[in-house]
Amino acid sequence: xxxxxxxxxxxxxxxxxxxxxxxxxxxxxxxxxxxxxxxxxxxxxxxxxxxxxxxxxxxxxxxxxxxxxxxxxxxxxxxxxxxxxxxxxxxxxxxxxxxxxxxxxxxxxxxxxxxxxxxxxxxxxxxxxxxxxxxxxxxxxxxxxxxxxxxxxxxxxxxxxxxxxxxxxxxxxxxxxxxxxxxxxxxxxxxxxxxxxxxxxxxxxxxxxxxxxxxxxxxxxxxxxxxxxxxxxxxxxxxxxxxxxxxxxxxxxxxxxxxxxxxxxxxxxxxxxxxxxxxxxxxxxxxxxxxxxxxxxxxxxxxxxxxxxxxxxxxxxxxxxxxxxxxxxxxxxxxxxxxxxxxxxxxxxxxxxxxxxxxxxxxxxxxxxxxxxxxxxxxxxxxxxxxxxxx
Numbered sequence: 001x002x003x004x005x006x007x008x009x010x011x012x013x014x015x016x017x018x019x020x021x022x023x024x025x026x027x028x029x030x031x032x033x034x035x036x037x038x039x040x041x042x043x044x045x046x047x048x049x050x051x052x053x054x055x056x057x058x059x060x061x062x063x064x065x066x067x068x069x070x071x072x073x074x075x076x077x078x079x080x081x082x083x084x085x086x087x088x089x090x091x092x093x094x095x096x097x098x099x100x101x102x103x104x105x106x107x108x109x110x111x112x113x114x115x116x117x118x119x120x121x122x123x124x125x126x127x128x129x130x131x132x133x134x135x136x137x138x139x140x141x142x143x144x145x146x147x148x149x150x151x152x153x154x155x156x157x158x159x160x161x162x163x164x165x166x167x168x169x170x171x172x173x174x175x176x177x178x179x180x181x182x183x184x185x186x187x188x189x190x191x192x193x194x195x196x197x198x199x200x201x202x203x204x205x206x207x208x209x210x211x212x213x214x215x216x217x218x219x220x221x222x223x224x225x226x227x228x229x230x231x232x233x234x235x236x237x238x239x240x241x242x243x244x245x246x247x248x249x250x251x252x253x254x255x256x257x258x259x260x261x262x263x264x265x266x267x268x269x270x271x272x273x274x275x276x277x278x279x280x281x282x283x284x285x286x287x288x289x290x291x292x293x294x295x296x297x298x299x300x301x302x303x304x305x306x307x308x309x310x311x312x313x314x315x316x317x318x319x320x321x322x323x324x325x326x327x328x329x330x331x332x333x334x335x336x337x338x339x340x341x342x343x344x345x346x347x348x349x350x351x352x353x354x355x356x357x358x359x360x361x362x363x364x365x366x367x368x369x370x371x372x373x374x375x376x377x378x379x380x381x382x383x384x385x386x387x388x389x390x391x
Contacts, residue, residue: 013041013042013375014041017040017041017042017043017044018042018043018044018096018097018375018380018382018384019043019044019046019047019094019095019096019097019383019384020037020043020044020045020046020047020095020096020097020098020099021045021046021047021048021049021091021092021094021095021097021098021099021121022034022037022045022047022048022049022098022099022101023049023050023085023091023098023099023100023101023102023112023116024049024050024085024100024101024102024103024126025048025049025050025059025082025101026050026051026054026059026062026063026066026082027050027101027102027103027203028068028200028203028359029101029126029203029359029363029364030048030050030099030101031063031067031068031069032069032359032360032363032364032365033099033101033126033364033367033368034069034073034074034077035069035071035360035364035365036299036360036364036365036368037368038071038074038077040298040299040368041298042298042372042375043097043368043371045077045080046080046094046095046384047080047083047090047091047094047095047098048077048080048081048082048083049082049083049084049085049087049090049091050062050082050084050085051084051085052084052086054082055082055083055084055087056081056082057081057082058078058079058080058081058082059073059077059078059079059080059081059082060073060078060079062082068205085102085112088115088116088119091116091119092116092119092120092121094384095121095383095384096121096122096380096381096382096383096384097121097122097123097124097371097380098116098121098122098123098124099124099126099364099367099368099371100112100113100116100123100124100125100126100127101126101127101363101364101367102127103203104127106128106129109125109127109128109129109130110129110130113125113127113129113130113165114158114165116163117158117160117163117164117165118158118159118160118163119163120160120161120162120163120381120383121162121163121383122162122163122164122166122371122374122379122380122381123163123164123165123166124166124167124168124367124368124370124371124374125165125166125167125168125367126167126168126363126364126367127167128167128170128226129167130165130167131167131169131170131226131230131233132229132230132233133242134150134241134242134243134244135150135153135154135157135158135242135243136150136154136165136166136167137150137151137166137167137243138166138167138168138169138230138233138234138243139166139167139168139169139366139370139373140168140169140174140177140178140181140234140366140370141292141293141294141297141300141366141369141370141372141373142178142181142288142289142292142293142294142304143177143178143181143234143235144234144235144236145293145294145373145377146238147236147238147243148166148373148374148377148379149238150238150242150243151164151166151374151379153240153242154242162381162383164374164379166370166371166374168362168363168366168367168370169230169231169234169366170223170226170227170230170362171197171201171264171356171358171359171362171363172195172197172201172223172226172227172253172255172264172266172358172362173226173227173230173231173234174264174328174356174358174361174362174366175264175265175266175328175330175354175355175356176191176193176231176266176268176354177231177234178288178304178305178328178356179268179285179305179328179330179352179354180231180249180268180270181234181235181288182284182285182287182288182305183270183272183276183281183284183285183350184235185274185284186272186273186274186275186276186280186284187248187272187273187274188248188249188270188271188272188273189248189249189250189271189272189273190249190250190270190271191249191250191251191252191268191269191270191271192251192252192253192268192269192270193227193251193252193253193254193266193267193268193269194253194254194256194266194267195223195227195253195254195255195256195264195265195266195267196256196258196260196264196265196266196267197220197223197255197256197257197258197264197358198258198260198261198262198263198264198316198358198359199212199257199259199260199261200261200262200358200359201257201264201358201359201362202220202257205261206259206261212257212259213259214259215259216256216257216258216259217256217257218256219256220255220256220257223253223255224253224254224255227251227253227255228251228252228253229245231251232245232246232247232251233245233246249270249271260316261316262316262320262325262357262358262359262360263316263319263320263355263356263357263358264355264356264358264362265314265316265353265354265355266353266354266355267351267353268351268352268353268354269349269350269351270349270350270351271348271349271350272348272350275337275348275349275350276335276348276350277335277337278333278335281333281335281350282307282333285305285307285330286305286307288304288305289301289302289303289304289305292304293373294369294372294373297369297372297373297376298372299324299326299365299368299369299372300326300369300372301322301323301324301326301327302323302327303323303327304327304328305327305328305329305330306319306322306327306328306329306330307329307330307331307333308329308330308331309331310331311331311332313329313331313332314329314330314331314353314354314355315355316355319355320355320356320357321357324360324365325357325359325360325361325365326357326360326361326365326369327356327361328354328355328356328361329354329355329356330352330353330354330355331352331353332351332352332353333350333351333352334350334351334352335348335349335350335351336348336349336350336351
């Protein structure tokens with residue numbers, strides 16, 4: 001199959017869209033991916049893959065009893081016949097890009113996504129298996145766009161010709177990682193974060209998980225370790241061997257499941273080496289969007305960070321869908337400046353509350369935005385001739 005690097009001029013993609021497949025299309029993240037892709041100016045969904053039990057039927061029939069979204073399934077997408085995710089030829093033959101959002105164990109995910117990349121497609125993973133691989137960029141586009149350059153090394157080492165793998169981060173870290181990335185100049189050294197996480201982060205709704213109504217579960221397996229480790233890779237540096245995680249700041253996280261449908265809320269307390277005042281914090285957050293490499297991409301929010309001064313904001317019900325669920329909302333800012341003669345253990349602290357949509361910015365939307373950035377930066381190849389349509 002002939003391949004060609006995509007012209008980074010987005011105008012060239014209008015009327016000549018890249019072909020996209022979704023593996024795990026019937027699940028909640030797969031459905032959220034359709035939210036982001038159904039009217040996308042650069043991407044066209046041509047392939048939907050799921051387990052063998054859904055293969056061979058129209059997508060609308062595969063999800064008729066489990067459509068979780070608040071928008072109507074587009075007719076053209078509903079007619080696409082689902083293919084078996086295990087049939088790599090069927091998954092990859094008509095696509096340039098695959099979004100992978102499967103419910104499988106780590107070893108199976110590693111094998112599947114590597115095989116997809118070896119087939120020549122650009123893989124954007126919504127799974128955790130490759131997150132800490134030094135040759136796989138774990139992307140939050142506004143925070144670590146430069147990490148995409150590791151894909152050249154990845155292709156060389158892994159033997160991918162036109163294929164590649166990028167991965168999104170854990171949904172729990174989106175809000176405070178972006179907030180702290182905007183404040184990196186003040187050198188954060190210690191972060192304490194309490195994360196209250198919505199039930200959609202577990203792939204659930206209240207209808208299917210009634211025991212969560214009026215409840216809190218103070219434990220989410222593996223979540224605290226991810227919340228402490230993954231931000232350090234996001235802030236890591238590039239070297240000959242790949243991406244090396246940062247050593248600071250030290251992060252301590254507590255993660256609980258709460259009776260909220262969508263939206264992870266983080267209560268953050270940060271100590272800085274160069275303690276900022278309140279005006280400096282607000283100015284850094286306000287300026288962050290203009291500095292973002294993702295600015296202007298189709299799925300990018302108008303602003304990455306919004307600050308609400310009201311004492312009772314942010315709230316999931318009021319704020320989680322800001323800019324289509326792609327923005328972070330921050331409130332309850334308190335700054336305690338260090339005294340002039342403070343020692344290293346008496347640093348000033350900054351406290352705030354941050355909210356992000358876990359299933360959109362934290363999952364499907366973040367994955368699509370990262371892929372848009374990869375296209376813009378010239379890391380995606382076109383495999384499929386223009387005009388090839390879905391069956």
